[in-house]
Structures are given as structure tokens and as C-alpha cells.
Amino acid sequence: MKTCLVVDDSKVIRKVARHILETLDFTVSEAADGSEALEHCGRAMPDVVLLDWNMPVMGGMEFLCALRQVEGGATPKVVFCTTENGRGHIQAAIEAGADEYVMKPFDRETLHSKLQIVGCA
């Protein structure tokens, strides 16, 4: 079973994402911000990170840059999942090392297809 870390400060989004991911046979863990997510990755590197942009303590971009610098941090596929839907934001995320980008709101088909694109579903 693949593992996915859902990083979002919204409990509702984490719940929705968890539900979809579990139907896609992922083992899901959660973090409420980038700092919690980094701690989690230090303990166990997931196969995929589903990452929000704006979060308290540590945002998505800061987390992504930090993740890519730690040992083993180049391995997880990072899929941004955010309400930031401008071309500039998307380009910046890809340049920072994200593998895919989902604009909220999303549904199961969208998430499934993006996970297929990064080779995790």
C-alpha cells in the first residue's frame, strides 16, 4: 500500500482527502502545517505529499523547499492542492520541485488522475 501525507490546516479538507485516498488504497497520515509535516517526514518518508499552500507556522512552499533538502526528501511526489489557481503560483510551485498541482475544489477523479500522472496510483 502506498502512503500519502495530507498537509492542510483545514480539518475538513484533510477529512475529504483522506476519504478519497483511502478509496484509492492509500495509507493516509495527516499534518496541519508544514512544520508538523517535516517532523512526520523525518520519522517516515511518505510516497506522496498532498500539500496546501497557505498554512500557519510553515506554508506549503517553505515546506517543499525544506523537504527537498533533507535526506530522502527528493523521493516523495509532491502534489500541491490549493485554492491558489493563478498561472504564476502554479509555475512557482513546479519550479520549487512540486510534481503536480490540484486546484481546489477537487473530486475523486481529479485526484486519482493526478496521482496516476505522478505514478502513484
Added chain:
Amino acid sequence: MIHSPPAASATRILAGLLEARTGQQIAPSRYWRIQTALAPLLKQHAIPDLDALVAVLSDPDNESLLQESLEAMLNNESFFFRDTALFASLRSEAFPTLRERRSQQKTLRIWCAGTSTGQEAYSVAMLFHSERDKWTDWTIEIVGTDISATVIERAKAGRYSQFEIQRGLSVDYMLRYFSQDGEDWVIDPALQKMVRFQQENILKPRTDLGKFDVILCRNVLMYFGPETRSIAYAKLERSLEDDGLLMLGAAESVLSQTDLFSATREMRGLFCKAVPGRTGKSSLPAPFD
């Protein structure tokens, strides 16, 4: 005496009209879709319910409302690169094979039958465009057809909502082939030029589209009844070059459906003519024009 719910006979009539005009069937267990699909139309035309709609449609002067109703009932769900493994097979197996087979003519014709709002045809165009150095002196013609005039207009426009654009499309291709216009994403004119869209019913084509090297007819035949499906297979066989390839939806197969096509041995999810040279003749129920 037991009476049916008020809309039950109306849904049966509307489902019958849909099948008669388009070939698409709606199973009785999915009749609820009719009410859902037609709700916006009822509201727009201030028609109280489906019974009233059927009464209005019984007047031959209301043909345009009938067309509008049928279009609303058609299932037009589509997304980019639907079934990624099949598109990978097209790119890595089918197109290289056809490049060898057509190395003299340097022409390829692709037909997306039941193209809906154009995502599939544009996906094919992206496959060619992303490897355009291999196809520089080739003529690639991509034709997308659909029974619905509304979806053909949307396909021609190549404009997709945020929700539509990310269904199946990688962020790389989205940034490469689409520009953002407000909340929408608009196809690159270079790709738009590669695809020709026209309204056609695959069961009763108005124009002769000629023969194709690849036909994609995906998640279309599954909505047809057995007899209509065998007619459609015969049409597809007649429109395919003898060494051409047919691609169906991921959940579809020719097995027990037709003897006109068989699975290719080497190309996953692609089918070829069972007997090259034969045109539309089958031991299954005879096709008609």
C-alpha cells in the same frame, strides 16, 4: 388501482425519444438521471415538470426544444487523457507502428467518434505536438465528431473551466498548451488548428469522413443496445483502414460484442479488424444504413 408516480411514464417516453434519435439507452434503474439532467431546462422554460415537458414536446413545432432536451440527456462526461495507460499505449506502441506503416504516404488520419467537449481529440493533438520533431514532414489530421451540436461548439472553442482542465491533464501540459483567461483555460491555437470538429451521428453520418488510421470510440458504444451497437461496429469497421487501429474505453471490449474486430496481440487496449478487407459484414445481426 395502483397509479405510477406522475413522472414515470414521462421518463419512459423521454428515454425512448433519446434512444430513437441518438441510439443511447438509459437503463430504467438510471431514469433518475433524466429528471436531474432536465431540471435546468424545465426551470429555464418555466415548464413545471416532466409530464408537462412531454406534452409540450408532442407538438411538432417544438423540435428545437426536443433537440435541447435530448442534448441535456446525453452523457457528455469527458476528460483529458482518460485512462492514462491507453494513451501511453497510443504514444509508445500504436503511433510508432503507424509511422512505419505509413512511412511512404506520411499521412495519418485519426477520428475521435463521440468526442464530446473535445478533451480527447486535444489529448491526441498533444501527443503529436509533444513529439513534433518526429512528425515534421507528416500530415496529421484529427477529426472529432459528436451527435450534440452544443458540445461540438464547446470543443471548437477549446475553453475549459478550472474543474475540467485538471481532470486527467498534467500540470506540465496545462502550462504548455493552455493560457489562463479569468477562471478558464484556453487551448493553444497551434493545437486548435490540428483538430477539426463537426457534428455527426456515427450511426447516420451526413458526410463521408473517409477512412482513418486510428479510431477512438470510447465510452460511446456502452450506451447503445446490442442491435445499435452492432450497427455502430459495422460503421467503424468501414471507416477504418485495413491495418488501422480501434481504441475503446478502458472498460470496453469487443469480446462477445462483435466479430468485426479482435484484440491486437502487441498493443494493449487496441483492436484491429478481425478480417482485413471485409467491410461491415458480420455473422452477428446484420448492419443497416
